[in-house]
Amino acid sequence: MAGPNGEPSSIASEDASEDALLEGDEEYQDLNSALDQISSFLDQLEERNDSLNARLRELLASNQQERRGASSEAQGTQQQNER
Template identity: 60%
Template sequence: MSGPNGEPSVPVGQQEEEEAADEEYVALNLMLDQINSCLDNLEEKNDVLNAKLRELLESNRQNRNFSHYEGWHLILLIKRHK
């Protein structure tokens, strides 16, 4: 049987189920979009933290190298003045 526009006739209960399923898909898509947005935000924060940690590691490495050099320099100065 056909509906008024020549479309197949769909029983009322089945049509309501399809509409409910469509609404669920829309809601799921919105939730997935929100989750994706949150994950993008976390990834961006992670990248910033990673960059800051690399800067800190490099700074510590430079300080350690300078301290090591400075320590040897002081030892040499002490030996020269003896």
């Protein structure tokens, strides 16, 4: 079958191009899905990191209070022993 200028029709090449585009779309969808999973994983990791950071800060503050208390008790005991 001839085209408008008497050239052969390129229906077969159009079909092949369309198939290639569809395959490309599937690859992009797969890539997009993988990126979404990575993003979700990184969000969860960030939440865990924030939680651990908060817990470590609480532990540090608690430890500092314990040290201050122990230091105060030691000073009090030392002063009593000096008297």
